[in-house]
Amino acid sequence: MFPNSNAILERIEEYRRVLESHSRRILLFVDWCATPAGNVDVLSDTSHLSRYFDATPHAEFLMSCVRQTIEIDLPWEVAFLRSHDRFKAGVEAFVEMPDKTIDLLYHFLSQNDGRLSKRAREGEFALMTAPEVEKVEKVYSEAFLGD
Missing domain, CATH: 1.10.150 (DNA polymerase; domain 1)
Known part of the structure; x- marks a missing residue:
């Protein structure tokens, strides 16, 4: 376990944008419906939409959070x-x-x-x-x- 959740929480809007950078593009190709419990049921096969996607923005965001944790958060905590x-x-x-x-x-x-x-x-x-x-x-x- 690496304690970088604090870095992510401090930049939660950026994190949301990075996650949505992929999901927004594929949402048009997903058949889904809302459940009574407020969840989502995916009605179509979507494996091909996520199998080989470009995760560069996700990796860059995660790396910046790791850097913040190593350079700022952990020394402060110690x-x-x-x-x-x-x-x-x-x-x-x-x-x-x-x-x-x-x-x-x-x-x-x-x-x-x-x-x-x-x-x-x-x-x-x-x-x-x-x-x-x-x-x-x-x-x-x-x-x-x-x-």
């Missing part, structure tokens, strides 16, 4: 995982909490530029002291913002 691991280890070094809670803490911090909101401090993280909150924000900043 950097994120390293930062997240540094954040988790930094938090666990001075306060004990389950992984699920550390993930929640990360999400709150990432949504608020590395600061824990008043609502989160008074809600989910009410047991944390002010110095602990300050330290967690510093750990986040060092792990994700390079401070």
